[in-house]
Amino acid sequence: MEERATSSWEVVEISDAAALQDAVGARIADIRASDPLARVTLLVDSSSVGGMLRRQLIATRRCGPGITDLQLLTPSEFVSQLAQRCGVPGPDVTGSLVPTAVVQSVLNSDPGEFAAVKDHESTSLRLSTLLSQTRWCAVDDTAITEVRDVSGATAAAVVGFLERCRVKLRSIPDHSPVWDVVDSVRAALNAYPHLRAAAAAWLGPVVVTAQQVPTPVRELLAVLPVDARSVEFSLDPRQDPVPDGVLDCPDPGTEATLAVRDAARAIDAGVPPEQVAIAYPTNGPYARLVAAELESAGIAWHGSAHVSLSATTPARAVKVLLDMAQRAADADYPITRPLLMQWLGTGSIRLDGGQVRTKELRRFVRSESLHGSAATWPDALRRRAAELEDDGNPTRAAESARQLLGVLSALEQSVRSIAAGRTYGDLARATWEALESFHLTGRSWATDDTERLAVDHLRSLLAERIKALDDLNPAPPTPAVLARLVDDDLGRQRIWQGHMGTGVYAGPIAETIGLHFTHVIVVGAAEGLLPPAAHEDALLPDAARRRLRRIPDDLAVSTDVIDRTAVAYRSLVGAAHSSLVTRPRGALPTGATRTPSRFLPTESGASSNIRVMSRRATFGDTRGLPQSGTSATPAHWPLPASDSDLAVAGLLRNPEEADEGLARLAACERSALYASFDNHHGNLSSDGAAPTWDITDRPLSATAIEEFLHCQHKFFVHRVLKFDTEEPSDDVDVIEPRHLGTVIHTALERLFTAAEEEGWLPGAGEPWPAQAAERLGALFAAEADAVRATGRTGWEPSWRASAELIADTLPDFLDFDTAELRANPGLRPVAAELSFGRDGGSDVGLTLTSGTTVLLSGAIDRLDESADGLTLGVLDYKTGSSNRLAKALREDEREKVQDLVYDVAARQLHPDATQVVVRFAFLPNDGSPEAVHAPALDDRTAVLTEILDRMEEAGLTGDFPPFPRGSRDFCPVCIRLGRRAMRAARDRELRAAEESIEGDRPGHRTGADR
Incomplete structure (x- = not known):
């Protein structure tokens, strides 16, 4: 009792x-x-x-x-x-590895009432947690009976299971139960x-x-x-202390920002940094937010970080090595591009005593488009290394190809050695040897305290403690099981940021019991956070816990969490000379409420009570905090971090009183808060520099023009500023459309070349000869194998299905080409991959209304011609869906201009032609080739000229507005701008409407007139 x-x-x-x-x-x-x-x-x-x-x-x-x-x-x-x-x-006090394994072993051998759920991963986790929590409690048959009486069969089953685990622990050296x-x-x-x-x-x-x-x-x-x-x-603090100030903030992020600013204010006032503490009730989300704000402010700090040893470089390297080993154990090739890129990203790697140029190898893999399994890479790498040699002097890329070959060979050997382990001891020993060989031969890891701690922990774990599991057999020893055990053990070891006692302390309130600071800031003072929401454990309720423990210190019940939090908070804030407490109103973490913490004294009508005022925190407000009735000097809140912050705050209120530099800074701040169509959102005309972009800088492709039509701001970011918004992906589940298009385009181009060289190209309206289908299938297979060797075809079953569908569709496409694409009038193929404006192709230009000549660039997949040479057929191969193309070619919603560009190019390359027909052929199109005919226009040149006129005007004026299209928009620039893009677009529409109204007035000059 x-x-x-x-x-x-x-x-x-x-x-x-x-x-x-x-x-x-x-x-x-x-x-x-x-x-x-x-x-x-x-x-x-x-x-x-x-x-x-x-x-x-x-x-x-x-x-x-x-x-x-x-x-x-x-x-x-x-x-x-x-x-x-x-x-x-x-x-054992070194970790949870063996107790966790014991729980899994007992679940396997004697699960008792947990037989039905023994394979669920949460079962082992929750029972392992309870085994750790009850380690200070004595358990016997009498206790099990009494637990059944007070809490029922489930709690009794849990206690009985824990007792069986203790019996198992007694058989393991140095792991006997505490009692x-x-x-x-x-x-x-x-x-x-x-x-x-x-x-x-x-x-x-x-x-x-x-x-x-x-x-x-x-x-x-x-x-x-x-x-x-x-x-x-x-x-045993009995009363809730009265903090010097209480702020309610819109969200935890603002709390963290204000907390760090107040810490800076305290340091500036003379409080030693080591005497300043920022405490929070829960790690999520405050640990990350406070750490980020301290780092951003450049303030040295120490405390329990929001990450564990599992996030360190050695731990990440072990995880990747074991993931590769599991692939080898599953009879797959162990190294894939995603795993290799993860491993190369783990920092310093050494091979044969030399440093591996990891960054260069990562760039080389991406530049060479090597994907999927690395099993197919060696031949491609050897060919590439040979191609890149210049007069006997290997280039940097050739050296990367050769080093990558050596890395793959050594890595595969080490990984297969791990996979060959048949016991936990063998697996752990081989993993440690691989880690030591690749990552620990140098001493770079030893310069960082956290990395050194992780290495020491891994050495103890892999070289000593893991082998104890071989007597337990918690699960068959595999690299995946070992990875899970290592990650779980390292995940329980929190990282201590910085050097203890150096700089501001930041950490959980629960870890401040007994610590004294001069100035204390507590964030997250809301019910459900401070104290945290208290819930009884469903498996071992409070009544059962009270029966098992002799005193409250043996085993906590749900209400103990509240009491211990109260002790920590009261002792910390009560001892401080000055304190600030903040609470969030919104963006609340799970379990939190908008109600202020019960530890904050509330206003009372009784004159004997100390009143604590609360107000909303507002940047730029310099009124003093309401005081608690103490003699503390009123503090101005929140003080800016620098004089420039003060200047910007003033300028936001009165922009007229400013020099040029501060005015520009204020304009940038205002634009970030209130997005409008200004020079921060695509309108550079206000800068007075002309032109922002010259349309004649380089030949324009159809893709560039279409990007302008889709979103002018995206065009501005990509084509004018030359920022890349695409993020490289190392995972290839299915072949990308561009790679699939390259395979099909190349096969069809080589079919034309072979037919032209061997003299069996079909005449106008004539069918392809019998050997064409077989030749096209062979060309496609050869090109597909080459792409597959680089891993770009993705998951093999998916690629096999796609390749079979394409191969079956190719003969039908040749028949479709004869019956639909080269008929009425009859046409014959005359060119394939006909380039213009690039790759040595002829120049194709278009004169705009202003007299400016713009060069165009591109390549016509196949050009057909009638027998009399007066009709040209432009054929463009597509591998996607035909559903949206017809709509995108319509004049009222035009987003595609390939038909316009190809029409202009075809007429200039063949000036005798009087008619140009543009068709888009879709294959495999679910096994049924289909064609979309570009709309017949009287003058495609005029339509293209009008679009290019708009582009020229945008370049001259700096007018590149965003054009967001809602939640389904695929513009990567507008997605990043979010609501700001929508605000800027609406602002521009209003301005355009106002200019239109003003333009209707007599004597009013428009922007163009000016």
């Missing part, structure tokens, strides 16, 4: 962190009064909190001049190390006085600052000699 925590030593209740540190320092000073070097042990809740506490005690000289032999131990470390000194195999170890240690200390003396000498007086001291730890402390016992300091 649950009891009140009692101790056989002095217990002192403390109100806040400052008082706790004063009391602890005074006690240590008393202990060392006669011997300044006497050993003292601090029993702390966690290593990070203990390290910070020790640093603060030493920095403030609270514990006197002696700073050596101030030992830190957590409750788990205390039991483990005391057991080792007594010769008792102790519990077994405590009983053995207690018996050894009582039986052998010399062990008690040795323990007392090792520990010295024990000062307990940990706020959770479980029963087993208390029992061991009680056995120690009197001179090894000291005092327990228990934090």
